[in-house]
Amino acid sequence: MSEKELLLDANYLIYLLEGKVDKNDANLLQKLKTLRAEIASNNVEVVITPLIRYEFLRYFLWKKQENDVKKYVHLMNQFTTLDISQDVADLAADLYRLDKFESDNNNINKNIDKRQFDIFHFATAKVNNIELLSNDKHLPQLEKLYNLYRLDKLL
Numbered sequence: 230m231s232e233k234e235l236l237l238d239a240n241y242l243i244y245l246l247e248g249k250v251d252k253n254d255a256n257l258l259q260k261l262k263t264l265r266a267e268i269a270s271n272n273v274e275v276v277i278t279p280l281i282r283y284e285f286l287r288y289f290l291w292k293k294q295e296n297d298v299k300k301y302v303h304l305m306n307q308f309t310t311l312d313i314s315q316d317v318a319d320l321a322a323d324l325y326r327l328d329k330f331e332s333d334n335n336n337i338n339k340n341i342d343k344r345q346f347d348i349f350h351f352a353t354a355k356v357n358n359i360e361l362l363s364n365d366k367h368l369p370q371l372e373k374l375y376n377l378y379r380l381d382k383l384l
Contacts, residue, residue: 234274234309235264238350238363239284242277246285246301257364264362275308278353282310284346311357313349321352324371327378347371 237245244250244261251257267273277285282305289298325348332339344367351371354361361368 232272234276234357234359236276236278236311236350236354236357236359236361237281238347238361238365239281239288240364241362242281242285242305243288244364246304260362276311276357276359277305277308278311278313278350280313280346280349311353313353314356317349317352317356320356321348324348324352324374324378327381328374331374331377344371351375 244257245264250261264273268275285305286298286301289301325345328339328344328348331337347363347365347367348371350361350363351368355375
C-alpha cells in the first residue's frame with residue numbers, strides 16, 4: 230500500500246520516464262532521485278490524468294517513435310488515472326477567470342492561455358487533495374491565486 234499519491238505533470242513524466250533533465254539543476258535531480266526511491270519502495274502511487282497522458286504522448290514523433298509510444302503507454306497504464314471531474318473543470322475555470330480578472334485590473338500583460346493545462350493539473354490536485362509534482366516556474370503563482378480564490382469564496 231502506498232503512503233501517498235503524487236500527480237505528475239507531463240514535464241515530470243518526461244524527466245522520470247525519458248531521463249531528459251538539466252544535469253545542472255541539482256534540486257530537480259535530487260527530487261527525481263527521491264521520487265524514484267519512493268516508487269521503488271512502493272511508498273508512492275503515481276497518478277496522472279487523461280490530459281497529462283495526452284501532453285506526454287504528443288511529445289513523440291509520428292511513426293519514428295512508435296516503439297517509444299507503445300512502451301510508455303504500457304507504463305502509463307500501470308499508473309492510477311484520475312478523470313477530470315466537473316469539480317475540477319469548475320475550479321480550473323474559476324481560477325482562469327480570476328487570473329484574467331486580476332491581470333486586467335492590475336494592468337499586467339500575462340499570457341494566461343499558455344497555462345491552461347497547468348491550471349487543470351493544479352485544480353485536479355486541489356480537488357483530489359494530492360500533491361502535484363511539476364517543475365513549472367509559475368506553480369507558486371497558481372498557489373497564490375488559489376489562496377486568493379479561497380479567500381474570495383469565504384467573503
